[in-house]
Amino acid sequence: MSDQNSWCFVCGEENPIGLHLTFSEENETYISTFTPGPEHQSYNGVLHGGIISTLLDEIMARYLYAKGQTAVTAKLEVRFRAPTPIGQPLTIRGRIVGQKGSMYEMAGSIALADGTITAESKALIAIV
């Protein structure tokens, strides 16, 4: 295991059971897409809330990592607004809301192709 970061569950290229997400930045928003499969579900056809939280955690913390910071999540809050279906492309977005010292306040969301927001998040991300 030459590069431990390449085993990140969400973005690590080498993780055989990882989600293998890739990312881009647009208008000060960090963006990724993911189409969950049946292996990611909770109830039949519905994406597991833990995976939803994982996607949101990643998009917010990794945005700061991409900006050159070593960032870890200190606090994560998720609002599950509607069931998130499997088998459809999801757009995951993260942005910076504010900063107090070494703590960043972040926001995230997951949207369906028609723009419906199924989950929203807030996080405090610590720079270490």
Ligand SMILES: CCCCCCCCCCCCCCCC(=O)SCCNC(=O)CCNC(=O)[C@H](O)C(C)(C)COP(=O)(O)OP(=O)(O)OC[C@H]1O[C@@H](n2cnc3c(N)ncnc32)[C@H](O)[C@@H]1OP(=O)(O)O
């Ligand atoms: C080139 C391509 C390669 C790509 C390859 C990339 C791979 C790379 C991927 C990166 C993307 C990863 C995305 C996932 C992100 C995770 O999943 S990170 C893993 C989960 N998180 C953790 O493990 C963090 C564990 N916690 C900690 O390490 C420490 O508690 C912290 C957060 C650093 C804070 O520790 P600390 O600096 O010692 O601060 P502490 O003394 O506890 O608190 C100081 C003050 O900060 C504030 N504070 C601290 N914690 C909190 C909190 N939870 N809530 C509110 N206030 C707080 C308070 O004001 C506190 O004061 P008091 O209220 O205690 O008086």
